[in-house]
Amino acid sequence: MSRQVFGSLAVIGTLMLSACGVAYQSPSVNPMTGGADSKVRVLEITPESVMVANRSTYSPKELPGVFFATAGGGSTPRGAGAAPEPVIDYQNRPGALETRVPPALPELPYTIGVGDVLLLATPQVGSTVEQLTGLLAASNARQGYTVQDDGAIAIPNVGRVQVSGMTLEEAESRLFQRLVENQIDPTFSLEVSQFNSKRVSIGGAVAQPTVAPITLTPLYLDAALSAAGGVTAQDLDYASVRIYRDGTIYQIPLRELYSDRSLARIQLTDGDAVFVDTEYELDLAQAYFAERIRLAEFQQDARVAALNELTAEVNIRRGALNEARDNYMTRLELDSVDRDYVYLAGEVGEQSRYPLPFGKTASLADALYSSSGVPTRTGNVAEIYVLRGSPDPREFGALTAWQLDGRNATNFLLATRFQLRPNDVIFVAEQPVTKWNRVITQITPSLINTAAAQTLN
Template identity: 80%
Template sequence: MVIKGFKGLAAAGMLLLGACGIAYQSPSVNPLGGGDTKVRVLRITPESAIVANRAGYAPKELPSIFFNTAGGGAVQPGGGAAPAPVVDYQNRPSSMQTRVPPAPNEGPYRIGVGDVLLLATPQIGSTVEQLTGLLAAANSRQGYTVQDDGAIAIPHVGRVPVSGSTLEEAENTLFQRLVETDIEPTFSLEVAEFNSKKVSIGGAVQNPSVAPITLTPLYLDEALAAAGGVNAADLDYASVRIYRDGTIYQIPLDALYSNRSLARVQLTDGDVVFVDTAYELDRAQAYFEERIRLAEFRQGARIAALNELNAEVGLRRGALGEARDNYMTRLELDSVDRDYVYLTGEVDSQARYALPFGRTASLADALYENGGVPTQTGNVREIYVLRGSPDPREFGAITAWQLDGRDAASFLLATRFEMRPNDVIFVAEQPVTRWSRVISQITPSLVTYAASAASN
């Protein structure tokens, strides 16, 4: 009798609540729409996801300050006129000694400041061009000068330190930087201009000049040939003097021409070769001092220019950092125009999801950024993306893209379904959840109604 009485009481209470206009309301997607709203429900399938993703959308980009680098141009070293050589006649000795410099202990060529590296990357052409062979072995080739900080500046990659590296080590460094910046690491690297290691040749030669040291060793006879050869009629007291690391070495010309091994003396970076036609040691010494002073002067100018460049880069970096901090502050204060997606219904938290800069976001990104779908209360069968028509004349036309998540594999589609600004993600509640909430809300009213009826 008690059960029957309670059932009758519950029925009477529900009739009473209904009569009073009190009922539990929960949101849902109504395909029939309501009023001026027209809702079209479409299942999310691989094909329909492609159709939905065709909706035009250009993600907002970060300001250019986030892509700019402090950079810095090439340092232009200073220079000046070489000091005039000092000539003082000396009596000739009875014979000339041969003092040969030691063989330099050099390994593979190491890249230095001033060298020009040639970076070749494959060109991308049409299929027709590739089939006809018009692009066979075609590369995009760009030269980069090693600047005074020892790095080359490559667009979209940044500054890559290469000074002091062998060509193989530089290729490895560049490969890692391209991988880090998500650029296809297919390239070739070679030294196009050798400007960092040089040997000066002066004195009685046809064309006093500076010979570069390249990937192959530079020998004395090759350096003299590069300067046009020796211009001396009397070989008795003519000699080749080599200044290296504070020491002067001497090879008489007649010994040079008669001994092949002397002609193949290997030269190294910084050597100064001077050909004397008479025994005038002070003249050679003046030439050596001239080269040393000129190198010191240029080095000082390089250091001053590099300090100036570092100061300028520091100022640029500070300005960029301040501009970026100001933008981030505006972002925190919500004063930056952003695109949002809104989450409602049975989601972990009712929220808005800011679409990222520079790329599109998927349904899975928006859902799981906010905790996903609570499986106890959310109906995984009814996950909707509500998208209005872009035509303002069709404001009430809404497409509800439905994801049925009963099969877990369906959530893979959520990673491919792209979001658009002002999309609304709605997750319906479980039927049992709706009934549980109805019971929890009407039970206090039934108890009050039963108590009132009992008292009467």
């Protein structure tokens, strides 16, 4: 059979089969134009129509609270006193951290403690000639004395004088009495030259962790953070300043600290531990405060058992959380979790269903490129549709076809802003030449078989 005859048979066969409606059927979006019975509306995706489409209400499904819970917090360890109460609710990730402010301290004068250095100044004694020349008229003998372990300072010709726990005024009165008893001129002045007995430690997200002394002037929270070089936390969403005092953890969100001046003026006391934490979980703070607790274990052995019990409880809770998370992931793999899906059909990389993510919305571009995008060889980029049904159950057959014309590549930017909703269908039509090639591919074997049979006859 000649090539011209074969080509004529192909054309005639194609026309005949097409007329019968059996040559090739492919899906397409066919809106009914005009009339009140129109069920399909085709709307071009434009910046304005994207705003209209995104107005529909939708709340993405959330991961279960076990994915936001931590192993910190728990019951009171036996035999070790009250443990720090949980700072935050671990059921779900909160919108903002809770503010827990320590109680106000009473205004008391500074009391001398072990390790402080006291400076005792007495008049300098000189010769009559020197006094007349005025060379020593304003000179004083200044001597420093360290408060020793027993709370006393040792002064030559006077002996040991107990000063620990006294204010400067009380210490001066005690020294005056001892000088008089030893027949020494009681003309002197007393001051603290080195403050070593009362300290506050500052650590975490600060420029330089340090230990700040408490002096005659009260030490406030802002001054303590400045002494450590300031806060270095960048993300303020879950950054907080935690204060460990007398077995209790207090918490001040960093945003609240910056906006409320009264929080910056929280007075600190001896033994406070300040920790700037940048994490939602308490792991870093727990390690820091555990270190502070271990320092006290030299004086209280019962803390060892308390820490072991707390660690065991944390490990048990962490294991339970990991098991719950693994079980959920297994259910997710077995498709036994209620999910929202979008379906991809037509000329896409792979016809499939796209699960909408947890906790956020997905765009048309997210779904398209999760399936390798639109194959430009077969797909008609001018006819990319998002088919969305009416939320009204009385209008089950009514739907809107949002059309994206990808011939202008800049329109794909709109695809990144078009939000998807559950049960949307993304459909990409085929190119006209693709449809023709598929028709030819289907009828060619039949024509060849027919021609071969005629040749044999």
